[in-house]
Amino acid sequence: MQVDADFRPILGPQLVRLDPMRIKQLQDPLVYSSIDSLAKLSAHCLNLRAPLTTCEKLINSDNTLYLAWKFDEEQNVSRLLGFAKVGRKQLFLYDSQMQTYEGEILCLLDFYVHFSAQRQGVGKQLIDYLLAQEHAEPYQLALDNPSVTLLGFMSQKFGMSKPVWQNTNFVVFDELFQSFAAENGEKAPDGWNRPQTPRRIGAVSTDTRWLRNAVSGHQSKGNAMAAPVDADMTPQGALSNRAHQAKARKAHILSSKPLW
Numbered sequence: 001m002q003v004d005a006d007f008r009p010i011l012g013p014q015l016v017r018l019d020p021m022r023i024k025q026l027q028d029p030l031v032y033s034s035i036d037s038l039a040k041l042s043a044h045c046l047n048l049r050a051p052l053t054t055c056e057k058l059i060n061s062d063n064t065l066y067l068a069w070k071f072d073e074e075q076n077v078s079r080l081l082g083f084a085k086v087g088r089k090q091l092f093l094y095d096s097q098m099q100t101y102e103g104e105i106l107c108l109l110d111f112y113v114h115f116s117a118q119r120q121g122v123g124k125q126l127i128d129y130l131l132a133q134e135h136a137e138p139y140q141l142a143l144d145n146p147s148v149t150l151l152g153f154m155s156q157k158f159g160m161s162k163p164v165w166q167n168t169n170f171v172v173f174d175e176l177f178q179s180f181a182a183e184n185g186e187k188a189p190d191g192w193n194r195p196q197t198p199r200r201i202g203a204v205s206t207d208t209r210w211l212r213n214a215v216s217g218h219q220s221k222g223n224a225m226a227a228p229v230d231a232d233m234t235p236q237g238a239l240s241n242r243a244h245q246a247k248a249r250k251a252h253i254l255s256s257k258p259l260w
């Protein structure tokens with residue numbers, strides 16, 4: 001994406017790490033609008049109605065943008081080539097054996113290389129730079145709802161060929177679970193006090209494991225993710241669940257205050 005300006009004094013090197021503080025400090029409307037335009041192209045490419053990334057959103061988030069750009073001295077223009085946005089998220093994951101894991105993972109949230117610069121190595125440079133800056137290995141990256149192209153890219157450029165889709169639409173790679181088993185065995189990391197929660201998925205019960213960066217959860221909130229899943233799949237079970245729900249609804253309606 002071409003801009004009639006010299007971004008060298010503002011952005012510096014051709015691969016640049018822009019955390020929220022750095023973006024705020026840029027204070028340059030043209031840089032902001034150029035990044036926003038590139039992010040719009042990313043959204044357009046994925047058929048999204050609104051862009052996932054804007055400078056305004058970035059400033060108010062914990063996410064970091066890695067930007068690839070260059071200055072064309074002949075034409076005296078700056079070209080924004082691509083970006084990758086990452087953030088750390090607390091994820092609840094299943095491996096391919098339906099073992100459950102919980103931990104804070106580096107997530108690739110938005111990744112785009114301008115169509116005029118694709119398949120020229122920019123994407124690989126961006127991810128290499130990002131991984132070095134974040135001190136992470138390719139298998140430690142979770143991909144947020146990845147495109148087929150991104151899965152192909154990860155397989156071809158980083159040898160990550162066993163994606164494990166999660167019901168949250170995140171994808172992690174099998175190597176993440178293997179590395180965890182090799183490093184930690186069954187032991188929960190220090191600071192994790194929650195007792196092991198048995199989970200039942202259909203007729204199968206599974207154990208929870210912890211990823212290295214896991215932080216303690218909020219048992220008291222009893223959110224759906226932390227609650228044991230106890231689904232009775234038989235017709236009798238479904239009927240009794242429905243009857244129970246109807247009873248609970250009726251009790252709730254009867255206990256509510258009338259509006260008038």
Ligand SMILES: CC(=O)SCCNC(=O)CCNC(=O)[C@H](O)C(C)(C)COP(=O)(O)OP(=O)(O)OC[C@H]1O[C@@H](n2cnc3c(N)ncnc32)[C@H](O)[C@@H]1OP(=O)(O)O
Pocket residue numbers: 042045046108109110111112113114117118119120121122123124125143144145146147148149150152153154156157
């Ligand atoms: C979490 C998310 O953000 S999901 C959304 C991911 N973004 C997109 O799908 C947007 C469209 N695609 C792109 O922007 C880019 O192609 C990216 C970001 C995926 C990769 O950037 P590039 O600069 O093209 O990557 P780079 O040149 O380093 O590597 C190219 C490899 O990516 C894959 N790739 C790139 N484009 C394509 C394509 N059109 N078809 C198939 N594979 C492709 C291939 O593995 C390719 O290797 P090859 O050229 O040797 O066959």
